[in-house]
Amino acid sequence: MYGFLMALSFFCMFSQKDHFLMVMLALEQGVLSAYGVTMGLAGLGLNSSMVGLSVLFLIVGVCEAAVGxxxxxSRCRVSGKDSLGSLFSLS
Structure with missing residues (x-):
């Protein structure tokens, strides 16, 4: 189930061409589904260090969300819009 959610979020991320916010939301959905996979593996008891890895993964996901x-x-303050088309413009 989490694999399907991860694939769906990456599909949405790569198919979104208009808004930076939608790309960030799809990326966060991918991070949360990957966190669900690591917590599911830790719950199965496959590896005792998996819990620490999943907490570290969640911390990195939160930092990624804050940077995004x-x-x-900052992009909205400079250009006034969040479209990806104007992300790489030189003006």
Missing amino acids: LGLLV
Whole structure:
């Protein structure tokens, strides 16, 4: 189930061509589904260090979300919109 959610979020991320916020939301869905996979493996008892890895993975996901939100806010302040088409413009 989590694999399907991860594949769906990456499909949404790569098919989204308009808004930076939608790409960030799809990326966060992928991070949360990968966290679900690691917690599921830790719950099965396959590896005792998997719990620490899943917490570290969640911390990295939160930092990634904070950096993405900061980039979104700074981009909206500069250009006034969050479209991906104007992300790489030189003006």
